[in-house]
Amino acid sequence: MLRVLKSIKTTLIIIFISMSIFLTGSFIIPKNLQFFSEINDMPLFKWLSLNEDIKKTFWIYLSILAMAFLSLNMIVCLIDDLLKRLSPGLLIQRLSPHLIHAGVLLVLLGHLISASTGFKKDLSVRRGEEVFLNDMRIKIEAVEFVDLRGEDQSRWRVHLEINRGLQWSTAIAEPARPVFYKYAIYAKSAEPDGRVILGIVHDPGAKWEVAGAIVFVLGAGGLFWSRFRAGNYK
Amino acid sequence: MFHLFIIILSVVFFSLSLQEGRGGSLCFMGGVTLLLCYILFRFITTGHLPVTDKYDILLMIALVSAFLILLFLKRDESDLVYIRLLPGGFAFLSVFHERINTISPNMNSIWFYLHLSLFIIAFSLFSIGSATGFIYLKTQDEKIESLQYKFILSGWLIFSLSLIAGSVWFFLAHGVYWLWTAKELWTTIVWLYYTFYLHGRFINSLRGPIASEIGVAGIMVLLFSYLGVTPVLGSPWTQF
Numbered sequence: 489m490l491r492v493l494k495s496i497k498t499t500l501i502i503i504f505i506s507m508s509i510f511l512t513g514s515f516i517i518p519k520n521l522q523f524f525s526e527i528n529d530m531p532l533f534k535w536l537s538l539n540e541d542i543k544k545t546f547w548i549y550l551s552i553l554a555m556a557f558l559s560l561n562m563i564v565c566l567i568d569d570l571l572k573r574l575s576p577g578l579l580i581q582r583l584s585p586h587l588i589h590a591g592v593l594l595v596l597l598g599h600l601i602s603a604s605t606g607f608k609k610d611l612s613v614r615r616g617e618e619v620f621l622n623d624m625r626i627k628i629e630a631v632e633f634v635d636l637r638g639e640d641q642s643r644w645r646v647h648l649e650i651n652r653g654l655q656w657s658t659a660i661a662e663p664a665r666p667v668f669y670k671y672a673i674y675a676k677s678a679e680p681d682g683r684v685i686l687g688i689v690h691d692p693g694a695k696w697e698v699a700g701a702i703v704f705v706l707g708a709g710g711l712f713w714s715r716f717r718a719g720n721y722k
Numbered sequence: 723m724f725h726l727f728i729i730i731l732s733v734v735f736f737s738l739s740l741q742e743g744r745g746g747s748l749c750f751m752g753g754v755t756l757l758l759c760y761i762l763f764r765f766i767t768t769g770h771l772p773v774t775d776k777y778d779i780l781l782m783i784a785l786v787s788a789f790l791i792l793l794f795l796k797r798d799e800s801d802l803v804y805i806r807l808l809p810g811g812f813a814f815l816s817v818f819h820e821r822i823n824t825i826s827p828n829m830n831s832i833w834f835y836l837h838l839s840l841f842i843i844a845f846s847l848f849s850i851g852s853a854t855g856f857i858y859l860k861t862q863d864e865k866i867e868s869l870q871y872k873f874i875l876s877g878w879l880i881f882s883l884s885l886i887a888g889s890v891w892f893f894l895a896h897g898v899y900w901l902w903t904a905k906e907l908w909t910t911i912v913w914l915y916y917t918f919y920l921h922g923r924f925i926n927s928l929r930g931p932i933a934s935e936i937g938v939a940g941i942m943v944l945l946f947s948y949l950g951v952t953p954v955l956g957s958p959w960t961q962f
Contacts, residue, residue, distance in 0.1 A: 496924050503918045507911050514904040514911070518956040527902045548902075599900065608897055643827045663827035664834070664895040674897055689897035697899055701886040708879045715875065 493564040502561060506554040513547045520544050532603035559596055562589045584710030591704025594696055602693030609689075615682030624670060625651040626686065629658070631678050646675040646684050661686075725760075725821065729781070729813050732756045736788075736810030740803060750806050754788045757813065761785055768823045770830075773838040775961050776949070780816035784809040787846040794869075795850075801861055805853045812849075815949070822961055829962075833891035838962060840884035845944065847877030848916070852941035855934045867934055871923060874937050878916045885913065904957035908947040915943045 492498055517524050523544055527535050536545060566586050611619050618627040630647040646661045650669050659667040661675035666689075674687035735753030739746045761781055764772040772778035788809040795802050828834075851873035858866040889899035900906065919936045922928040928936075951957045 496921055499921050500918055500925070503914050503921070507914045507918070510907040510911050510914070513902075514907040514951065514955055514957075517902065517904050517907070524902065528898055532902075602900075643830070664829070664831040664891070666894060666897070672893075672897060687897050691893075691897070691899075694893060694899065697889065701889070704882060704886065708883060711879065712876075716872070 490564065493561055494568045496565070498561050499558070499565070502554055502558045506551065506558065509547050509551045509554055513551065516544060516547060529608055531606055555596055555599075559593055562593055566590065580710045581714035584707045584714055587703055587707025587710060589707075591700045591702075591707055594700030594703055596700075598693040598696030598698075598700055600693070601696055602691050606689070606691045606693065608687070608691075610676065611686045611688060613684050613686055615684070619686070621671070621688060623652060626673065627651075628682070628684055628686075631680075631682050631684060633678070633680065644675060644678040646678060646686075648673065726817060728756060728760045729817055732760070732784075733810040733814050736806060736813070739806045742803075746803065746806070750788070750792075753809060753813075754785070754792070757781060757785045757788065757809070770825055771835050771839075773835060773842060773962070774825045774829060775819070775822040777816050777819040777821045779838065779842060779962060780812050780819065782842045783845050783849070784812035784816070786842055787812060787849055790846055790850055794873075795854075801857045802854070802866070804857065805850060808849055808853055828895040831891050831894060833887050833894060837884055837888035837891050840880050840887055844877045844881035844884055845948070847873050847880065848944050849941055851877055852938045855938040858934050859931060859938065862931075867930070870934060870937055874916060874919060874940070878913075878920060881913060881916070885909065904951050904955045905960060908951045912940075912944055912947045915940055 523539065523541065527539075529535075532548070536548065539545060566589050570586060609621075611621075613619055613626075613628050615628050615631055618625055627649040628646060629649050632645040632647065634643040634645060643663060648659045648661060648667060649656050650659060650667075650673075651657075652670065657669075659669060659673075661667045661673055663675060666675075666687075667673040670690075672687075672689040672691070674689065676685040676687045678684045732753045735749050735756060739750035739753065741749070761772055761778075764778055764781075768774075773782055791805055791809070795805055851870050854866055854873060855870040857863075858870055892901075893899040919933060919940065922936060923933045946954070952959055
């Protein structure tokens, strides 16, 4: 069993299966857009528990299974190779591929956490209005239009007052520039009359994704350095 | 009409660059210069880095491919000269896409520009990797196979970084870093496909022509993922 798990052939088979599963999914989603319309609005596992049509969702379960096997395969290969081949002389060259694998594992872990926890919520709020969110109060102080060209080109700034406990603090949310204050607060849209759609996101998996990305970037940098600078690319 | 004329002219230059000797090199440089000037013109007229629609992205891929060819493939006399057709091919593909001169506020983020800039470099590297692999299959020159591997490995690393930057941008813009859509699934298929190639090369039975063929076919997966998913699978339209 261990021999199978640490085999690169197993990796290739799982990758091939994963590609086939995603390929299947890429055909199923466009044909059932209504059914999948809310999949991106909540954690995946919650969505799966609410939508039990297995004929349309089987490939998602299979992809989770494939990713679990791929993770296991990567962990076993990583440990096996570290135990066998680690020597201080060529540390960067040896470690870089493992850092890349560890980065991918952390990203997959982030996906798993995001799929099982957290929440997303859109709130329609007016200027001066206050909304309550668990232990937090958010008030729209002002809506400022930086560039009013109409349609989807307008740019806006939403001035917020946020309270947790006794203290009020101020923050500004803009398109693609959310405020991180326990939750991520997005200024999704704004109207000149002061109406704002605030998006509230709590995604505990995101931190793991970032950690995975950093580890991956370190590994990629090391791989570039060791394979190309040293001229050893085989 | 002006835009079409410039692009067709650059395609002609790249096609003429196949001729031997100095004339071919001059034509290639002519195509590169023309593309560079046109992209600078787009940059000035749109007011943002021209990487926000398929039209400009394909032109950027053409330009970056041309630069990579100039930097890494200097062997004028060999069969590698055919790779000079690639930039012209991408420039030609751009004429089938609409020029969109505006960007939505959500795109106005350094992460978005980083995501697409890295994607353009990765796309170019994958394409040159496919082309060099094709030439290896004809010549069986091991050095060319190594070149293919280098291009695809670099492409894969940069493509991964592009996905990371894209995830950060999408999280900042929309609160999610991954979407269950056909487009994202195909992006994952591309990443897995090249992962398959890179790992397959470690197996003796696949190393050599078979791995090279897998690398060559990658361009089809890549092109379908970028240009085919929306029209063929009916996935929602994306600007870039």
